[in-house]
Amino acid sequence: MKFFDEAKIFVRSGDGGNGCLSFRREKFKPRGGPDGGNGGKGGDILITASAQCQTLQDYHFRQHFKAPKGAHGQGNDRNGRKGPDIRLIVPLGTLVREAETGQILADLITEGQTFAVAQGGRGGKGNKHFATATHRTPRFAQKGEPGTEVWLFLELKVLAHIGLVGLPNAGKSTLLSRLSAAKPKISDYPFTTLTPNLGILENNHGQRLTIADIPGIIAGASQGAGLGLKFLKHIERTQVLVFLLDGSLKGEEPYLSYQTLVKEMEAYDPALLAKPRLVVVNKMDLPSSKDNFKRVQNNLKKLRLDAIFISAKTGEGIPLLINYLFMAIETRDHEESKRID
Template identity: 50%
Template sequence: MTPLSDFVDEAEIYVEGGTGGNGAVSFRREKYVPRGGPDGGDGGRGGDVILVVDPALTTLADLRYRRHYRAGRGTHGEGGNRHGRRGEDLYVRVPPGTVVRDRDTGDVLADLADPGQQVVVARGGRGGRGNARFATPQRKAPRLAEKGEPGERRWLKLELRLLADVGLVGWPNAGKSSLLARISAARPKVAAYPFTTLAPNLGVVQRGPGRSFVVADIPGLIEGANQGVGLGHEFLRHIQRTRVLIYVVDAAATEGRDPRQDLATLRDELEAYEPALLDRPGVVAANKTDLPQAAQHLPALEEAARAAGLELVPISAATGEGVDRLLNRVEELLARAPVPAPLVAAGRKVYRPGPDPRRLEVRREPDGTWVVTSPLVERWVAMTDFDNDEAVRWLLRRLERLGAEQALRAAGAETGDTVRLGPMELVLGDEAGSVEPAGAGAGPNSSGPEAGGEGGAS
């Protein structure tokens, strides 16, 4: 049993892949080898952030105190065509049953159930290319290299859904915890007041050699649980992985409620949360039959159970009466019950077509400045060394081939308008333009390293 103070079944964490190392600008310098040519190596790729299932964990409590995770950065390239090392991967341990979602989009990225299962949640950035990669017959001595690409970054929402074969559901004080204590070695807190159980408890039921199953005691459900009333909304997710449900009903009506209505309400709440739960095999455990008032409610409760397609088994968690019969029935249902499919099939690639990375988006800021964006352009900008004139000219040539000027003209930009691209500002012209790093203090028409050279988005 997991102590309440340590049980956490939801967590939000920030993950960031390592930035790639920078490429090197270097030239071969050896005696008797004049004009040795460029030999700058590539930077190493950044490390990945990887979630890995650790069966020794039972909650997400370890992620409560540390919420930011960043993988190692790739090292920079060096002369002599020496490439940088790859950044160190960062492994984050999570318990079995963890569902991983993108916090902002809600998309399910992984359903981690098997020990050792892994998923990359933030990939490291590519290493920048060294100047040896830019050498051509026409450009034999390039002084150009790329910076490392930033790694992926995102917020994740982790949800723990307990891995149990059987789920105990019922109203507060129906006797679920007493039943779990009777059939397993678990020792949950048992007391005569509502919501004694504030966190799910797990117990292993041993029925003989090679015969065992795991039972989860889910905190009491009440009417409106699917909408967050009581504690049901917080823990209904734990029922989703169970293969068989035991509806524990107070047959003696010790709380003054009608047992038939208790069963109906339980079914309604499960259906409202997830309709497929009603198709899950189940059995009704009519508890507290050791009390004399249970006899008058049993016939009507059995009729209600039969109408719902469920078998009723009278039991007493206090004395043990009927418990063996209940467990025999549960074993029969487990033998036929399928294993719930994971939210994301293990090893299966899910293709979700995204926007074309080459498609340019142009917008105008309130100050009149134009901004050109696209996933591809953002990557180029992030990997450009704006202190290197040749690197800036290379970026402008790529933008020209991508059709940046045509997109700006189509959006209404005119000659002389300012275009912002990352930390760089351009002046749109007919055939010549100026390049000015933002904040450099130069005027918009000052001559830059690409004045008169590139056309395009100049």
């Protein structure tokens, strides 16, 4: 299934209702005063983020949203009712842009966060509103304001604490399924993962981390090789990156795969490399990984990188990795709060 992480939609808020032009009619009172009520405000278009919604798929089936009008004012001082609002639900991490200019209007991150993207038109005032001591019988009423319309570009950038990056087949999806209850597709060919998978890792203290598993990156991805780098936007917002290397690859390969990842990610956005990173070497259950262990360790040491050695398949090294992941997030949170202070 395609992962719907973009959508273009058209929204229009409701027109305001017209104000009413009316005069009171009562028996034996031929010249009653003005009693035209105000028009109601048109419905707003609201966009709300919710964890109940996972993708922008719905907005591929329906792209036009128009909020109802406000009701017109009526005689006898009756104001028109406000037009009902229309609320569009989007996943957490949705950016709302104006399609024409690309300008970011809102970044909806937290549960329930709401942005009123188009306010309903104001209702027109009825003639009663315009009555004054010197002008008691205004023979006019105001029209309602029209609603506003705009094309929007919605873009989902997954929110996760930890992003898994690696070459195809490194075992990212296997690791995600080991760390969380997620059941991503796993198989022995490259580009098994075509769309991001999310999982939640919970420790014994009930603390939770979300982890994003994305498609594999290959050399030349920044020039469009493989699946390119478009999906890297899903790790732009993660706090910590895990570079997952296949330790069973021969010779210098595990180390070279690390270099490839760094190079391609830098081409996409150097800011990705400013994130704290954890190097994890996988498939340590395989004999070739054991033979290669010292070399991999030494190569990484040359880069002053500490690595954790695991097997996503057997579970070896996983408890240690889990500790590291929680620690990395805690350290980052700590530093973040120091920066804010």
